[in-house]
Each structure stands twice: as structure tokens, then as C-alpha cells.
Amino acid sequence: MSKRKTIIMPCSGIGKVHGLIAREATYAAADMANAETLCLALLVSGDKDARAKIKDADCIAIDGCPKLCAAKNVEMAGGRVVKSVRVVDSFRGHRGAEPGTATALADDGWKIVREIAADIACGLGKSEVK
Amino acid sequence: MSDGDIKVGIISCSGEEIPEGTISRLATRRVLELMRPGNTVTICLPLFLAGNEAEQDFARKHPTITVDGCGKLCAKKGTEKHSGPVSAALVVSDILDSQCSCCARSAKDRTESDKEAVWLVSEEIAKAVDSILTENGGCCNSEDDTDSATCACSKPVPGMEILVDGKPITVAGLALIFDHLAVNGLAPDDKCGDKLLETVRIYHAIEPEEENAYKAALILAYKTYRRKS
Ligand code: SF4
Numbered sequence: 553m554s555k556r557k558t559i560i561m562p563c564s565g566i567g568k569v570h571g572l573i574a575r576e577a578t579y580a581a582a583d584m585a586n587a588e589t590l591c592l593a594l595l596v597s598g599d600k601d602a603r604a605k606i607k608d609a610d611c612i613a614i615d616g617c618p619k620l621c622a623a624k625n626v627e628m629a630g631g632r633v634v635k636s637v638r639v640v641d642s643f644r645g646h647r648g649a650e651p652g653t654a655t656a657l658a659d660d661g662w663k664i665v666r667e668i669a670a671d672i673a674c675g676l677g678k679s680e681v682k
Numbered sequence: 683m684s685d686g687d688i689k690v691g692i693i694s695c696s697g698e699e700i701p702e703g704t705i706s707r708l709a710t711r712r713v714l715e716l717m718r719p720g721n722t723v724t725i726c727l728p729l730f731l732a733g734n735e736a737e738q739d740f741a742r743k744h745p746t747i748t749v750d751g752c753g754k755l756c757a758k759k760g761t762e763k764h765s766g767p768v769s770a771a772l773v774v775s776d777i778l779d780s781q782c783s784c785c786a787r788s789a790k791d792r793t794e795s796d797k798e799a800v801w802l803v804s805e806e807i808a809k810a811v812d813s814i815l816t817e818n819g820g821c822c823n824s825e826d827d828t829d830s831a832t833c834a835c836s837k838p839v840p841g842m843e844i845l846v847d848g849k850p851i852t853v854a855g856l857a858l859i860f861d862h863l864a865v866n867g868l869a870p871d872d873k874c875g876d877k878l879l880e881t882v883r884i885y886h887a888i889e890p891e892e893e894n895a896y897k898a899a900l901i902l903a904y905k906t907y908r909r910k911s
Contacts, residue, residue, distance in 0.1 A: 564696040565726045566707060572789075575707075578698060579788040591697035593756035596731045621728035628732065655711045657789065 558587040558676060559606055559631075561595075562614040563622040569651045570616030570639040573664055576657065577614055577639070580669035585678040587612075592622055595629045606631040612672060614639065635675065642668055688818050689723045690769075690811045691744030695757040696727060701785035702751035702774040705796070709774070709803035710749050716855040717808045717884070721815060731760050741765035745814045747772065749807060770810040774799075777806050794865070801862065805884055844903045847895040853886045860907045870908040875901045 562578040565571025578589050595602040611631045613623035616639045623636040642664050643649065651661035694710035697703025714722050725740050740746065741761050747770045748757040758771040774782070778799055785796045842856035853859075859881055868874050875897040879888070888896050 562698060563726065563728050564698060564707065565729070566694055566696060566710065566724055567726060571726065575698065576788060576790070589698045591695070591699045591703060591756065593695045593697060593727050593731070593760060594754055596728070597754070597756045597759050599754065619729060621726065621732050624732045625728050655708065655715060
């Protein structure tokens with residue numbers, strides 16, 4: 553198994569519920585898999601410490617929509633994206649779901665958060681919440 | 683852009699690493715949804731940073747406020763680099779000082795301290811919006827903006843109607859204001875008028891000569907609301 557650190561970064565899109573799901577899934581997956589997150593805007597701003605942090609890390613990007621802002625920005629900043637998750641794809645198995653809003657998630661939204669987080673944690677060889 | 687069309691842009695850093703980033707995102711959402719819904723627009727910062735010229739035109743089209751979690755000022759720096767100077771730059775850690783030491787990053791860990799922090803920061807953002815609107819002579823409240831740079835969920839919250847001097851007036855988000863005050867222990871008695879007036883006028887313009895009529899209407903509405911809830 554890779555010894556590289558894992559850093560999970562969401563787009564945190566402010567306009568849609570998908571952005572909030574990406575953000576909450578990041579925190580949940582980081583808890584489950586003992587991984588870290590990093591401010592995406594800080595990385596993109598060129599901050600030296602942030603760039604150094606991702607240099608030797610495997611990055612997982614969680615994006616709300618197909619514009620893939622997190623994945624693109626991480627790559628533009630020199631990061632290595634080993635997995636790119638699209639929240640919009642997770643909705644396929646949840647037709648008619650009422651996930652909440654960009655401000656607060658409803659039960660369906662939290663369900664999708666847990667699924668994405670569990671999938672990421674599983675891929676990292678972790679399956680239990682800390 | 684005519685005076686009546688002025689929309690203030692708000693760009694939040696939404697920093698993922700610290701609670702202040704979560705507060706910046708939520709306070710921005712609160713201003714867009716509840717406090718100044720007709721006068722504000724936003725754009726996702728990562729989209730803006732990775733975006734094409736249309737997205738990066740945002741701060742040239744709208745007088746823009748940035749809301750950053752900490753002194754690294756990622757939203758401000760990114761906006762100024764890609765789009766132009768900002769009209770105001772707010773920093774959550776400066777506004778809250780040490781008050782956010784027990785705040786959380788995730789909604790699942792949120793407590794009353796987080797709500798209070800979001801409330802305080804959103805009030806500062808709303809004040810900055812108002813001062814930009816005043817400077818630009820704009821005070822429109824149209825809700826049919828179709829600006830392509832606007833994010834999809836910035837829809838206004840429903841209002842509640844009160845009778846001010848016998849005249850029906852709708853106050854946006856009044857139920858949420860009442861809920862907040864109830865949680866903070868405001869009793870529904872005849873002494874609650876000053877607090878109601880002070881809070882509601884942050885979100886809803888009240889002329890000095892209307893104060894007494896609003897106070898009476900708000901006391902009545904708050905008592906009725908608390909009886910029902
Ligand atoms: S301003 Fe601070 S909290 Fe916001 S993205 Fe930058 S480093 Fe993170």
C-alpha cells in the first residue's frame with residue numbers, strides 16, 4: 553500500500569446542495585480514513601506550505617458538478633489526483649431524493665454524504681468510523 | 683448598469699481546513715438567502731479561480747465583498763488577481779476574535795456557538811452590502827436576476843406579514859428571526875419590543891417615525907408566533 557499521505561479536497565461550491573455534500577463528505581471521509589483536508593483556495597493561491605503539503609500526497613477531489621473545480625485546481629497547483637468523485641453521480645442511485653439546500657442538508661443529503669465517505673474510506677482500506 | 687440594478691457580489695473563501703472557513707460560507711449563504719436576497723449575488727471561488735473570462739468578469743460587473751476565514755485572505759487575493767479590486771474585505775477571525783475557538787467545521791458537530799458566530803459575521807457582511815449600496819445609490823430588491831454568474835440556490839426565503847398601523851407589510855425571514863430570538867431566550871412579553879425592533883431593522887428598513895408602529899406590530903406577531911410554536 554502507498555505510504556503517501558492522503559489529502560481530500562472538496563469544491564465546497566456555494567450555490568448548490570452538491571457543494572455542501574462534497575464538503576461534508578470530505579469531513580466524514582477524513583474522519584473514517586484518518587486523512588486530512590486542505591483549504592482549496594489556499595492551495596490555488598500558490599501558498600508555499602500548501603503546495604509542499606500536496607507534493608508528496610495522494611489527493612482525492614470531491615466535486616459537486618461536472619465542472620470539476622476541485623480536481624482541476626488541485627492539478628493546476630501541481631497535485632496528484634488519484635481519485636475524482638462527482639457528487640452528481642451519487643444522485644443516480646437516489647432518484648427523487650430531497651437532499652436539502654446549499655446551506656443545510658436533509659436526511660437524504662446526509663445519506664449521500666455517508667455513501668461517498670464510506671466509498672472513499674473503503675478505497676483507502678478503512679471501513680470504520682474513528 | 684443603472685442604479686436600480688446594482689447587485690453586490692459576495693465571494694467566500696469557504697476554507698475547508700478550519701471552522702472559520704465554514705463560518706464564512708454559512709454567513710455568506712445567510713446574507714444571500716435571508717438578509718439581502720434581492721441585492722446580492724455570489725460565485726463559487728474555485729470556479730472563479732479556474733474559470734474563463736465570463737466568470738472572472740464577476741468583480742468588474744459587481745462591487746464585490748470578499749469573506750475570508752483567516753488572515754491569509756485567499757478570496758480577496760484571488761479576486762483581485764483575476765478580476766479587480768474588491769470594495770470590502772472581511773475576515774472571520776478578525777470579526778470573531780477568539781469567539782470561534784469552539785466552532786466546528788462540519789454541520790454534524792454544530793452547536794449554538796456556531797450559529798451565533800454565523801449570525802455575527804452575516805451581520806457584518808450585510809452592513810458592508812448596505813454601505814456599498816448607499817455609495818452607489820442602489821436599493822433595489824428585485825428577485826428575478828438572471829445573471830449567469832449567480833449561483834443557483836441564492837433564492838430568497840419566504841417572508842411573514844405583519845400589520846403596521848393597519849397596513850400589511852412583509853418582512854423577509856421574520857420566522858427565522860423569531861426562532862433565533864426565542865432560542866436566545868427573548869420572552870414574548872410587552873418588554874420584547876426594543877430587541878425585536880433592533881434585530882428586524884438589520885434586515886428590513888424601518889424609518890425613525892415608523893418605530894413605534896413597528897414595535898407594536900412586532901410584539902403582537904412575536905407573541906402569536908410563540909403561542910403557535
Ligand atoms: S482565507 Fe484562511 S480559511 Fe479561507 S481558504 Fe484561505 S487559508 Fe483557508
